[in-house]
Amino acid sequence: MRKSKKMKSFLFIALILIFLFHNIFSLSFSDVLHEESTLEIHMINVGQSESFLIIQGNNTMLIDTGEIFYGKTIVKYLSDIGIDRIDYLVITHFHRDHAGSACRIINSLNVRNVIYMDPKYFTTVQEKFWYTNFQLTIALNNLLKIRHTKILSPYDENHSLRKFFVGEAKFEIIFLDEQNENVNDKSIVSKLSFRDFSILFMGDAELEVEKEMLDSKIDVSADILKVGHHGSSTSTSLKFLKAVNPEYALISCGVNNRYGHPHISVLKKLESQKIKILRTDLNGNVVIISDGKNVEVEKEK
Numbered sequence: 001m002r003k004s005k006k007m008k009s010f011l012f013i014a015l016i017l018i019f020l021f022h023n024i025f026s027l028s029f030s031d032v033l034h035e036e037s038t039l040e041i042h043m044i045n046v047g048q049s050e051s052f053l054i055i056q057g058n059n060t061m062l063i064d065t066g067e068i069f070y071g072k073t074i075v076k077y078l079s080d081i082g083i084d085r086i087d088y089l090v091i092t093h094f095h096r097d098h099a100g101s102a103c104r105i106i107n108s109l110n111v112r113n114v115i116y117m118d119p120k121y122f123t124t125v126q127e128k129f130w131y132t133n134f135q136l137t138i139a140l141n142n143l144l145k146i147r148h149t150k151i152l153s154p155y156d157e158n159h160s161l162r163k164f165f166v167g168e169a170k171f172e173i174i175f176l177d178e179q180n181e182n183v184n185d186k187s188i189v190s191k192l193s194f195r196d197f198s199i200l201f202m203g204d205a206e207l208e209v210e211k212e213m214l215d216s217k218i219d220v221s222a223d224i225l226k227v228g229h230h231g232s233s234t235s236t237s238l239k240f241l242k243a244v245n246p247e248y249a250l251i252s253c254g255v256n257n258r259y260g261h262p263h264i265s266v267l268k269k270l271e272s273q274k275i276k277i278l279r280t281d282l283n284g285n286v287v288i289i290s291d292g293k294n295v296e297v298e299k300e301k
């Protein structure tokens with residue numbers, strides 16, 4: 001009798017242990033975080049830089065990497081939410097506040113694909129510097145061979161702007177003017193759609209790009225606008241804003257930054273259109289969650 005009781009408690013404890021260990025070790029990325037059925041957009045607080053993490057299903061994307069000194073912040077942010085793999089890294093343009101940490105990111109994480117414009121269009125010292133930095137990191141660590149990281153052009157094999165899926169969410173590059181003399185206007189402009197929900201990522205594109213997009217009748221409408229150029233007065237015309245007609249505007253900018261971003265005129269335009277504004281300088285990290293219809297916002301502050 002005693003023996004069988006002991007045996008029973010032993011089996012009971014063993015079962016609990018097996019259950020616990022199984023759960024600890026089988027926690028995959030999708031278990032730790034996120035519901036398969038939602039899209040997450042994380043505006044990571046990287047001061048006067050930009051970095052957006054997108055998660056859908058079992059796929060991840062990072063749009064821009066922030067200044068070089070924010071690499072650690074981004075890697076920690078990702079690690080805290082259980083992510084060590086980036087399926088697509090998009091570098092909108094090679095200014096240091098967008099591409100500075102690309103070396104750190106590609107070195108620390110398993111980055112599968114990297115998308116950026118053809119380097120033959122780089123004209124400024126800054127673009128060439130950050131691109132060389134990035135290239136050297138890849139070459140010195142032999143990443144293309146070791147991690148099978150692929151470099152993708154923003155164009156597909158049919159010379160059309162690239163589209164692909166991040167989980168069930170469709171990512172489309174909708175505008176790119178690589179030959180523009182203004183580096184900001186060379187930004188990869190993209191739209192991410194998930195069922196009935198969409199977000200427009202402007203990079204640092206300015207008024208000229210907005211006008212060209214409207215003139216070309218590109219569908220810019222979206223539920224969320226990642227405002228161009230950190231809310232600078234050189235972006236976000238009222239006409240463009242009305243065409244996008246978003247519910248929320250995302251602005252990544254540093255506390256009391258020396259550029260005065262976001263500009264009061266942009267904030268006034270957003271307010272006049274009753275658009276809700278989310279800013280990293282005021283709200284810290286911001287997470288947008290959508291089931292494809294409704295939008296939920298989580299703010300750090």
Ligand SMILES: [Zn+2]
Pocket residue numbers: 049050095097098204229230
């Ligand atoms: Zn920028």
